[in-house]
Amino acid sequence: MSTKHAEAATRFIADRAEEKWHDETLWMVRQKRDKMSHSLPEWERLRQLASAIKLYSNSHLADLLEEFERHAVANGAIVHWAKDAAEHNAIVEQILQQHHAKVMIKSKSMLTEECGMNPYLMEKGYDIIESDLGERILQWMHTHPSHIVMPAIHIKRQAVGRMMERVLGTEPGNSDPTYLTHAVRKDMRRKFLTADVAMTGVNFAVASTGEIVVCTNEGNADMGTSFPKVHIATMGMEKIVPNLESLGIFTRLLARSGTGQPSTAYTAHYRKPMNGQEFHIIIVDNGRSEILGNPEHFRTLNCIRCGQCMNTCPVYRRSGGYSYTYFIPGPIGINLGMLRNPRAYSDNVSACTLCLSCSHVCPAKVDLGEQIYRWRQQLDVLGRANSMKKLLSRGMKCLMERPALFNTALKFAPAVNLTPRMLLYNRLNAWGVGREMPRFAKQSFNEMWKTNQIEK
């Protein structure tokens, strides 16, 4: 009866202290975002423009991608097209083979996560090193991100410290974040200098100039691309923006929305390869063109992956990223999962209170909550509706269509208040699990109205 999300969330909230920490920490990020948005009088105008630019670029995508490619090639880049994850991974592998490369250092990319690239390449014997601190921690712990911007938000410093004692030989019992971060800095420095190939994701690709833009706080993407002879940048095709002017709208929104900073420490523009470096750009579809043709859900392609919909979501904050069955959690993940495979990922659509907070904070105005509502209407068609809820809805429908029966039922409803708890709170009543049932009033509104107890 419970969804997989509800079951996993039950495990997450079993540790009340950690649930509270997770909830409060993410809410703090939401508050930082609010401070940023309130400091800009033009905030709502920026959101409106971001949404409008995305709608323009996604509805002129083929032309803009061609324009981007033309300029990128003129700049000296090598552009590849991948229709799905398998093609993407094969292209990367081929580049590694051409250069007899063994070690690739990479910055964070949700796209490589989507394509399952790391496991694919590591199985073939390549050493893939994540250089973002959070991603590196997860790689050492053999696990995956629980948030798209703060990937290791669910891991406590003590656990990181213990793990680093093992992998880096740090001082026993030292879990100071500064100490641990600098230990990784020292270790990663060697890796930056010796990797064969560098890979980065792409935050924005500018059609009018053919350059790609990568935003980080750590500088790991730029350190990574500074030494190897090859740089591979991989992008979902919706990363296109028409020109530098429109890029200015997005860079003003991205970090303010994501982490509540005016911008990331580094907004790096890669236009032409330097010092004889080979510069590859992979443009990936992997289901995006399908989404374009979906009238109810194409706005998910507006997403700039800031992660704020997770921070604001009351369900995400209190259930953690691992409770969702799709690799991207939270409101955007619920929608992207359904677009990927509705039968496989429908467990997540109930992880939403329809409060629409996500829709209100989204910098590119993706109608996240509204889309989740629409998916819920599809559950029955997909054969994924909850049978108990269906039964109850049918019962309610029967009752609602028969006023006499309804009024009689209502008359006897207060009797429930006197029912022993064990009859009410048991496995047969899903609504009694984890919450208190409402008490029925002694008189119904209808009765009060008829006996003139309501002031007109």
Next chain:
Amino acid sequence: MSCKEELLNRIRQHTLQTFEMPDLQMETLTYEDKTASFREVLGQMGGEAVVLQPTDEVNEVIRRLYPEAERIASNLPGITCATFNPDEVADPRELDGTDLAVVEGAFGVVENGAVWLPATVKYKALYFIPTALVILLHRQEIVSTMYEAYRRLGQERPDYSYGVFMSGPSKTADIEQALVFGAHGPMRVSVLLTE
């Protein structure tokens, strides 16, 4: 049919309604005292901005800020405190172990304390590998917002291979959201505002 054409065809087939490009003209935040606000915001980003007085000698200011720096890189002619020219090394890996690099910025942005660095050095590694970075910036070259910054780049069409808006030092909060400076890049960034 090649993968590219197949992909573009599929996009064209699936595109539903088309939307117009919006007019990007807008009123944006402006700062009255750009120098003062730039200093304030850069400070919040973990960096520092120092306004050079007419009597200040730039090398002395750098030495005063970084008395312990031994290996100092710069390709700028006036920077006599530099101990080597980073453009002359054979491989960017040789820049590892640089205590301080002194570089030039094109313009600054108040709203995020950023400086636009279109690579004017041979190896862009120089912006990231030193323990500390000093950026020289003309005080007049500061715009209020990234909106203006990109309009400027869009209109002037500068020819850069690589460029970065850098807002203060490298940082992370990946362990329990605790802010730490010096994740991989410079631990300290000073912007010297010149006349």
